[in-house]
Amino acid sequence: MSDLTTQSAADLAGLIHSKQVSSAEVVQAHLDRIAAVDANFGAFLHVAGESALKAARAVDDSLARGEAPASPLAGVPLALKDVFTATDMPTTCGSKILEGWTAPYDATLTAKLRAAGIPILGKTNMDEFAMGSSTENSAYGPTRNPWDVTRIPGGSGGGSAAALASFQAPLAIGTDTGGSIRQPAAVTATVGTKPTYGTVSRYGLVACASSLDQGGPCGRTVLDTALLHEVIAGHDPLDSTSMNVAIPDLVAAARAGAQGDLKGVRVGVVKELKSGAYQDGVLASFDAAVAVLKDLGAEVVEVSCPSFVYGIAAYYLILPSEVSSNLARFDALRYGLRVGDDGSNSSDQVTALTREAGFGPEVKRRIMIGTYALSAGYFDEFYGQALKVRRLIADDFARAYEQVDVLISPTSPFTAWKIGEKVDDPLAMYMADLCTIPTNLAGTCAISVPSGLAAEDNLPVGLQIMAPVMADDRLYRVAAAYEAARGAMPLPTLS
Template identity: 80%
Template sequence: MSRSSSGDSTQLSAAELAAKIHARELSSEEVTRAHLDRIAEVDGEYNAFLHVAPEAALAAARVVDASLAAGAEPASALAGVPLALKDVFTTTDMPTTCASKILEGWMSPYDATVTAKLRAAGIPILGKTNMDEFAMGSSTENSAYGPTRNPWDTTRIPGGSGGGSAAALASHQAPLAIGTDTGGSIRQPAAVTATVGTKPTYGTVSRYGLVACASSLDQGGPCGRTVLDTALLHEVIAGHDPRDSTSRDVPIPAVVAAAREGARADLAGVKVGVVRELHSDSYQPGVLASFDAAVAVLKDLGAEVIEVSCPHFEYGLPSYYLVMPSEVSSNLARFDAMRYGLRAGDDGTHSADQVMALTRAAGFGPEVKRRIMLGTYALSAGYYDAYYGQALKVRTLIAQDFDRAYEQVDVLVSPTSPFTPWKLGEKVDDPLAMYLSDLCTLPTNLAGHPAMSVPSGLSVDDGMPVGLQIMAPAFADDRLYRVGAAYEAARGPIA
């Protein structure tokens, strides 16, 4: 994996950069410029970014520097630290494409709430990162603008759908990133790139301006190279938003304090549950070995580890792949060639219906079309109760499994993904094999609970990164950071 030069600011964590910027030992402008230079140097190899905005990023950095020079307090704990933004959040100064031809070059008239929070916090946005089209995929191979490559091995996938954000972190092109997680799209890329990613409790990070994939599942979240960095970003983007009807007006847990406490304390008194249904002989042996070693570290830290059963998790995959495509079918109906985006066949010889059909045929990629068709079928007359209705019942049973498990333990753990990153092209013609990579992550999306992936080492099979998934009850996101930081500190550096 290509690394930055020794002593370069791109090697520092976001927390370290923030401390140096706020102490005026480094300027935000020079840190931002160093990352822009890094992007120019290496992103041709990785394709992590769809759009880079050097002028806007440097202008935002100069504002931070001027404010600090005038003696003002930093706008946030991360003021001046640059960030990479997944290209599914709207931005007024950069295109928002969702990695789709149907939105190529589209400029939003408004910023997403997450975007606005980043700007208000004084965080320069380096650019927009690559992703599976409309966040549908587990490999970032479904992008209309070419696949992203894993910095650990450029012949392999970086996970998906947020592979661009994860690859930007792993290749030191950005110290922070934002992703979204519908069924694992933050956590699975984090696992296969040895980075950290958190899916917050559903409704605690605004979805206003997040282009919808599956509205009851989508959740924006923070990505970083350390647990503390991810916690610091979590506190910036979380909070109630009246413009999002699904936003919850509840206090945000003290995730930064939890991360700092976890890094310097043991886990005595913490009960950890190993989910029996998320530990299978069908998983890659190196993944299981890494997970078992991680559980041993948690025990050494003083945690009480017990096995728990969540019997309906085995139905999570079929349930998810009915609920999610059904919502996709509804949400993507807005891309009709009438109001914005691509318009094909508009030569005066086609009806509006024909223009719509031609546009959707030309603008959507194969995976998006597959999920629209699956969802439309599941919602159709005569099949709704048999498919979508049944999937919602299973979703309830999975939530009940979680509730019973959390009566026994504080957090649950599992591998983040059953597999290490596979070779580019290896599974593109086998959608089911691709979907299986979400086995461990999607139950938390169905329940709306928070979960984190933290690196757990390299697989003995192939030397590729593996992730430990930590799950917690709704609105108990701080538990993720306490356990994750304690494990990270005890685990030590990843080779």
């Protein structure tokens, strides 16, 4: 494993910008790493070596001319979740229905990465259309956890998390609809942030559930994640859900937090997110993290958010309803897969045959649930009631943030499970998002940072830190302080 693949993004940026190493060398080291190990992990669906090296050489040429770096991360490569469009590589969303499709435009996030001089190594694997907690629902096979290749890397963004944990990329992009950045981060010992809804453009993000989806940064350190967050955040007039507000100074918050002082910070432990069928090692790790925050000077109190217990039920009505609406666009008539178009079938039959062949079981399950929930006679009983619960959860957050600056919980109730263990039990798999879903329903922000290994299986556990709307900087201050006090995490035993 090359020294260039094990360094942080911030350190790599320093080496590139001071011309101690070229961006092309850094990109090539990561491409070599992908070629050497990704067959073991399945993190990437598409590797864009030629275009990544071209972008890296452009950064090197710019620096050679004496120009300032386009961004603090210029020249540092990145892995992009295959749910963002790009004109120079396929966008499949992990689905057969989009196999081989290349978009005619870049997502705003993709364009921001290019403008920042960040070479894109390729597209990472994911649960089909971001529906899942294990990256087993991909039409192109599962991704494997670098800590134990018999286990899942979380989902739906398991490819991005596994690419980081296996040192195939120093940075990655994910999306978070109900925990799809934070839960993979927790089970792979990486860092992932779900930004405030509306602060990272959704234009060119293929929609799963439009009121919940949010792109976000992933890294191996809190500082790296903050640096990437600042690159991708900001108002976008092309996105009707984008907020035209100033983004707080996230990098400054991370650097301040790393100094290790949390005096005056009020931290709330969410009572409802620390009870239930949690793994013993997860709870022990969480209790140890709470002790660390207290040692750093934080005031820690218990906070009750009673509506959180209804979060999963509400989420799995709201999300499928939006899925049913959003995925109706895949009709075999405009783009993507087309089955049965031999002249013997009507357009409706072609659409039905294509959807049958193109969508996987989990996607079909959620489409059917959502279509039922939105149907005449059931809309108020199911979808309408779920929206009321969503409002109650947002109110619980608002009351809690009157008492504390941030809230904390375990990121996931359990560590990575065996591949195939929960495939036939969707409800058991849905429980992986127990702690993460409330943040998506409320549109607030949260981060997962590694908090050690569970004693019983020696697998990673994550600490979730949550903050109010537009208080993303609080996440980075508290997470960086905890990270510094926790000390270095052990590395996975790479295959």
